[in-house]
Amino acid sequence: MLPDVWTLYRRMLFSRRFEEAVHRLWDAGLISAEMHLSMGEEGIVAGVLDHLQPGDALALDHRGTAPLLMHGIDPERLLRECLGQEDGLCNGWGGHMHLFSREHLAASSGIVGASGPAAVGFALAAQHLRPGHLAVAFFGEGAVNQGMLMESFNLAVAWKLPVVFVCKDNGWAIYTPRERAISTPLIDRAAGFGLHTTSVDGRDVTAVWEAARDAQTRAREGRGPSFLHARCVHLEGHLLGDPLVRAVRQPLREIAPVFGPMLRAVTRRQGAPVRQRLGPLREVGTRGNRLVSSQRASDDDPLVWTRKQLTGESDRLSTLEAEVTAQVNDIVARVQPE
Template sequence: MQPGRAEKRWMYETMLLSRRYEEAIEKIYLEGKQPRFDMAAGPIPGEMHLSNGQEPCAVGVIAHLEAHDTVTATHRPHHQAIAKGVDLKEMTAEIFGKKAGLSGGRGGHMHLLDPRVNFVCSGIIAQGLGPALGAALSRTMQGKPGVAVAFIGEGAVNQGAFHETMNLAALWNLPLIVVVEDNAWGISVSKKDSTAVERNHVRAAAYGIPGHFVPDNDPIAIYDVAGEAIARARRGEGPTLIEIETDRLAGHFMGDAEQYRPEGEKDALFARDPIPRLRDQMLAAGELSAEDVASIDAAVARRIDEAVAFARESPYPEPSDALEHAFHPVT
């Protein structure tokens, strides 16, 4: 399954938006945190897990999804949230802890929840698998269209939740696609030091379902494999497991000095950055012009400027708003 020109362009634009967005967030995050790094200081306090390098996973899969399809994401959620269409202004305000944020500042960057596009994420490894399973079950029971995609990291495959969810999804033949973004590192522990098999897609055999591996962080190849899996789920033929070889260009979180990386690894990762690669492919194929590239750059910069300005200008919530929304009122 190959993307059309418009889809390819959307994939490039969305990857670029995610990347430039995170570069902006990275810069703002460091405000107030220099020279001494204090996680609680600055306009964006708390942990910050950047997804740069992993954008192909988000766009290659989510290109096939509609707003009514469900995505559950991880503690590293920005690329998927942006691809799924979470409102960028409200998302940014949330990351700043502002009143206009998705939850009014209750969640922050690890808890971006948007029912308008059926997107959730969470801060606990593998937590999203069960809820994605439930969304897939709900669609099947209601006879409503829609599939569920659970994005996890390669570290999450070693959680019990993975086994339980895969078995149930297969047993109940649910429209669930589990996408493993293998960035080779669980904080500082490498995949080879944590995982008994080289590639996690082989674990699909344990559940009698298809498993696919996509090498080389290639959005077009991801699009192809994810498209088949999602179409299969929409036809009622059940779940699929996909592992994608991707790259974490940043540390686990900002402030991570990454001493555990082998010498030269980061340079090699940047040398195969998927965004310039796709851009150059599309330019060479005549699918983008130099003018297109410039206008996409400008449009992306404008959206980010607007979102950041919105977040900066938004007021903080009233401190006592902390006490609201633990429960819905009884109607």
């Protein structure tokens, strides 16, 4: 069986348009504090969530927008929550990182790795109260050094829980590259706990869909937990306004003002040897380049990948895109403060 790519693309595009609107509202200063988006993860989220059924649970990290939208949360209430409004999903108290819906059995947390224990709790409840149902945990590769996530892997296997751990691996935990912090391939680590493992390209929604179908079937049939590893790129960097992304996209504007003080710091007579002082600067440059080359071009964008499969029916595609854009514009018009 193959997925309905039109439906998956519609969901992915809705999430993208929604987050583009969030981006504009954040730029306008209407959303306070940090904002982490799911842009670039939509292929993973759509492929996994297409298999969820009412009664299944969802434990999320700090990038909860796409999963919640695709899980059926009212987009208007979600946007109101991001804006801190009283009639938001969590009455304006949660913000974008601490979202919760009892009705949808969905919860997110800004504590890296916390989706592991939450999913294990959901899965234990499903095992006892709702056999045939399961829990999904989403987290980044940075979370796999968190003890509580490792404990969750262990208990899930020991208790044969119906849970699917989905690792969205963009290769970065803020500015720490994966290989600086993680000793072994993630898939090996997960296999070491006895988890059933699969690795896919997260840009390819069909590949994710197939891997997620197998993992979720195992869980529903009581055959135990899985670890689904999916590579992706965060198209807007770690968070909105990411300084490193800004510096690489607009070097003159961003770097010029700090260039003088940096040069003075490096050429100062006192202090550590110049070579030592240059080290961190070089490191920032290298990471900036890597970050941007990993973000460059539409090659990394799951929407571009998916859209290519649909261009044969160009009228249908334009209608779908116009409908989705209009839906999101309507929501924004209703929610945006005067």
